Amino acid sequence: MVQFVSVSKILDLVNKHGVENVLKGMTEYVEQDYRRWPLFDKTPRVASHSKVGVIELMPTSDGELYSFKYVNGHPKNTKEGKQTVTAFGMLADVDTGYPFFLSEMTVLTALRTAATSVMAAKHLARPDSKTMAIIGNGAQSEFQALAFKAVMGITNLRLYDTDAEATEKCAANLDGKGFTITICRSSEEAITGADIITTVTADKQKATILTDNMVGSGVHINAIGGDCPGKTELHKDILLRSKIFVEFPEQTRIEGEIQQLDDDYPVVELWEVITGGAEGRTSERDITLFDSVGFAIEDFSGLRYIYDLVKQDETTQDLEMIAEPADPRNLFGLLEVKQAAE
C-alpha cells in the first residue's frame, strides 16, 4: 500500500503543527541533506516543453530513499483560474524499488522553497539582519516571510509588487502574525534599508527587478523568481558585484540569474559553505546572492519531512498501487483470484 497525502491533509498537518514550526522543521531537514550533498544522485530534471508550458520530472536518491517530483509550469493558467505550478511527489525504497508515499506538492513546494531560502540566508546574510524586502507578492511570498521569521527572527517586511492587489493580499495574510509591514510603491522604496532582498516575481521573461545602483553593500539577495531559460530578475551588473551561491551549477547556469554570465564564471556551491568546504560571506560589505532555481534534493527533504510527520497518522489514505500476487511469477493468477472473490 502507498500512503497518500492530499492537499486537504497537508493543509491540516501544517495548521495542526503551526506553519512556522513546519517551516523550521523543514529547514532542518533541508540542511541535513545539504550536509550530505555528495551522497545524492544528481540527475538533471527531465523536461517536456510545449508552446504554453513545461512538465518536468525531478528524481534523486541518497542510496536508501528515492524521490521524484512531477511539476508543471504554465504561466497562462492564471488567466484561466488555474495554478501556474502544480506538483506532486513520491518516495520509494531503493532496496526493493517499491514506492510507499505519495503527496501533493503544490503547497509542499512553497514550503520547501522558503525553507531552502532561509537555510541559505542563515549561512550568507549578515547575522544582524532585521529587515527583508519582498519584491513579488504572489503565491510564495507569505511562506518566505514566515520562514525568515521562524528561523532568523526577521519581523520587518517591506513589500512591493507591480500588482498592488497582490501586495494587499500578502499583507492581509500576514496580518496579526508578528510582522511590522511597510507597503511600498516601487522596488527602490522596498529595498531602502533592507538587509535581505527576496525577489520572487513570476514573469516568464527577462525582467530587471533590481538595477545595479539600487543595491548597497552588505545585503543578501535571495533570488527565487529567475528559474528557467530566458527568465531572470536581476541586472547583470549586480551579479558582477556579488558573491554568487548556487544549488547545482550545471542546472543554475541554464536556469538561474547566472545564465547572463559566461559559462565558467566562478560561483560557489551552497552545500560547500554549509559543510565548511568553501567560504560564504567574508565581510560586512559583501553582497551575497543566492541564485535559487529549486533542486530535486530539496523536494526529497520536503517529502522526507512530511513523511516523518504523517507516518504514524492513521487518517491518511492508503492506495493499492502495487500488485502483490502470492507467487510473484503468477501475476495472471490475480485475475482469477479477483473474479472468484466477487
Place this chain on the structure above:
Amino acid sequence: MVQFVSVSKILDLVNKHGVENVLKGMTEYVEQDYRRWPLFDKTPRVASHSKVGVIELMPTSDGELYSFKYVNGHPKNTKEGKQTVTAFGMLADVDTGYPFFLSEMTVLTALRTAATSVMAAKHLARPDSKTMAIIGNGAQSEFQALAFKAVMGITNLRLYDTDAEATEKCAANLDGKGFTITICRSSEEAITGADIITTVTADKQKATILTDNMVGSGVHINAIGGDCPGKTELHKDILLRSKIFVEFPEQTRIEGEIQQLDDDYPVVELWEVITGGAEGRTSERDITLFDSVGFAIEDFSGLRYIYDLVKQDETTQDLEMIAEPADPRNLFGLLEVKQAAE
C-alpha cells in the same frame, strides 16, 4: 481531482471486459500510436541504479497528452516474496500541465507488452502462423499467449521453462481457454514446428536461450526478455541471420539483443513497417526478429486505453492531488480557509 485506478480496479475492469477483448483493444491503441510515432516526444528513460536494482521514469507526450511511468527492476525481490517489477503511471493534460489520471501499471505493463508483441507479429510473422513456442513461463507468459490468440488466432502453444513449476503454472492458468498446449523439456523441443518463438525469460545476465542451429527459416522471434545492458537471450549468430525490428534504436542498442552487435548494424524501426515506410518480411524464408525492450509510447497507449475504459466509471477513486485556491496567487490563503472550515 485525479482519477485513480488501483490494482483491484484494473483486475475488475479486465475481468468485466474479458482479458482477450482488453488485449485486442489495447493492441489497436498501440498500433494507432505507432502510426503517429514521429509526433511523440522520445526522451530516453531516466534511470537511477543501485547495487540491487533500478528505478526508472519513462515520460512521453504526443503534444496533447503527457504520460510517464514509474517502474523498478529488482531481480532479488522474488526471493523476498515481492515483485521484480512494479509500476504505476500517470496521464496529464499538456495544455494546462495538470495531471488527471493515475493508474497501477504492474498489470497494465504485462498487458501493453503483450499487445505490442502481437502488434509487431501481425506485421512480421508469416500470415499462416499457427504455433507459438513460449520460452520462459513467468509473469508475462499468459498475457503473451492470450494476446496472440485474441489478435492472430494462435492456439497451439509449446511451453518451456528451466523451472518446471513455472510451466505448470502457465499451463494451468491457460487451461480451458481454447489452447492446445504441449509442455516441453527443452528449448529445442519447444521450438520444433513453431512459427513464432516468444522468449520471455528473466535472468539478469547474458543467457543463450536459443542457439543458432536451433532456429529454422521462416520463423518470427518475439524477444522480450533481453531488456537491459548485460541481459540478452539470443546467440549473436541468430541476430546475424535475422531481419531485426526495434522500437527505438537509441534505446535498443543499449538494452536489447542488438547490444551484441556493432553500433551501426542495420535495424528497422517497427513504426516504419506499420506506416509502410520500410519493408517487413519479404519472403516465407525470412527470419524476422522483434527485439523488444519496452518503450514509453507503449505505456502511453496502455494508459490511454485504460483511461478510455474507466473515464465514465463512477466507481473509481478521486484523489485531491492538485491545490485549487480561488485566487491562484493566494496559495497561502488555503491554510486559513481550511482552518476556518474545521
